[in-house]
Amino acid sequence: MSSVLxxxxxxxxxxxxxxxxxxHQVHLKIVNERVTRHGDYRSSAGKHEITVNANLNKYRFLMTLIHEIAHLVAFEKYGRNIKPHGNEWKYVFQQLMVPYIRPEIFPNHLLPLLARHFRNPSASSDTDTTLSLALKQYDPANDKHYVFEVPYGGLFRIKNGKIFRKGAQRTKRFECEEVATRKVYLFNPNAEVELLPG
Incomplete structure (x- = not known):
């Protein structure tokens, strides 16, 4: 397992x-990319199974794996009735992650962003736009753009093939209209999309 890691x-x-x-007797499975999540924790019959997407860069992989181990530890320590991303999980995630937030493990420019994020960690690091964009620098190159890069009124396509027109920015997210249905959806600025001509 160590050589795989x-x-x-x-x-x-x-x-x-x-x-x-x-x-923690974790059965770790490294799996193909899932669009909806980076990782997952399940417990059944006393077995702890954690899955993490294989396509993550090494810094996001580390954070995702510790995130999932924090679920296991929080449930064992505080019981199964806690909220999955509640205060108990946040505390455990902080405690487990802090030893890794150092220059031997993360690049120096990520350290202050991680320190800020882990003061009050969220259910997904993707909701922390600054940290998410900084982490994406270590992903393999691709032809994707971010919603914040799409010009106002510009068209873009998401992974499921739906096409949207970018609208105004609300406090943190952008209102974007699905072209086919005219329904308005909110997008995080750092959502990856395919820019379309026109």
């Missing part, structure tokens, strides 16, 4: 993460 994690995170996996 070397492919997906920053070098100095491999040994401590492997120990976490062993200590």
């Amino acid at each position: 070397e492919k997906y994690l920053p070098e100095h995170a491999v040994k401590p993460v492997f120990q976490l996996i062993v200590d």
